[in-house]
Amino acid sequence: MTSEQRRIQPRKQPRQIRAELTRQRILTAAAHIFAEYGYAAGTTNRIAERARVSIGSLYQYYPNKDAILAELLTRHLDGDRATETLRAHKDRPDPLEDIIRVFVHTVIENHLDDPALLRIMLEQAPRSSELIERITQQEWEMIGDLRELLDRHPEARVNDKDTAARLVAYTVELTVHSLVAAPNSIDVTRLENELVAMITSYLRTER
The missing domain is CATH 1.10.357 (Tetracycline Repressor; domain 2)
Structure with a gap:
């Protein structure tokens, strides 16, 4: 895996229902934040606040907002x-x-x-x-x-x-x-x- 691939890879793959629900909240919040503020202003802090999780919890799942956007694109392709x-x-x-x-x-x-x-x-x-x-x-x-x-x-x-x-x-x-x-x-x-x-x-x- 290249450094570019690692940069946009999710950090944590949920194995429990609670963890998966947290990831879903982060992705849903990110979709709303990016659409509302644009990508540049759609910060991880805003995403964490909208998802009602700590910024530390967000970073357990995604290393940066590029990884979140890449995950949203992947899900778009899946659908x-x-x-x-x-x-x-x-x-x-x-x-x-x-x-x-x-x-x-x-x-x-x-x-x-x-x-x-x-x-x-x-x-x-x-x-x-x-x-x-x-x-x-x-x-x-x-x-x-x-x-x-x-x-x-x-x-x-x-x-x-x-x-x-x-x-x-x-x-x-x-x-x-x-x-x-x-x-x-x-x-x-x-x-x-x-x-x-x-x-x-x-x-x-x-x-």
């Missing part, structure tokens, strides 16, 4: 159901637009809990090599499932399916990341409809 949903629908005999809609809707749902916190995680969360590898693996799994969908679905007429699968994956993920996490709110229903229309039209066109 991402986009690839799982796509895998469950890609072999169904549904219209292409319906499958793309389920996929886009799931990606949007994954990012609605706290847009302010999401923006901080995207822009400021420290990324260890392990975390980068995890993100890359999830991206390639999504691309692989999209590629299989395009191979088998009769409505998918785009010729270069490898490139198309990558374009769809990154277009949906990056667009949703950027717009849902933006300071100005966006109508998520309109966002979903426009993304589905754009992607479905592209995939149905032979080129």
Whole structure:
């Protein structure tokens, strides 16, 4: 493990229910503090006060606020159901637009809990090599499932399916990341409809 990885690793893995509840309180408090004050002003003292634990107790679990933010990002990735949903629908005999809609809707749902916190995680969360590898693996799994969908679905007429699968994956993920996490709110229903229309039209066109 590198020094960078050690810097953002949790110090203590709870083995008892009480310890796990304490860690959950710290993470919940941190999510609120980062969203309310921003990352720079979201100090460990503020997090400990919001979590109603001593600063010493907080440091038993996390060495610094970078480690807390990295843990929040990891949990965000754990809760991402986009690839799982796509895998469950890609072999169904549904219209292409319906499958793309389920996929886009799931990606949007994954990012609605706290847009302010999401923006901080995207822009400021420290990324260890392990975390980068995890993100890359999830991206390639999504691309692989999209590629299989395009191979088998009769409505998918785009010729270069490898490139198309990558374009769809990154277009949906990056667009949703950027717009849902933006300071100005966006109508998520309109966002979903426009993304589905754009992607479905592209995939149905032979080129």
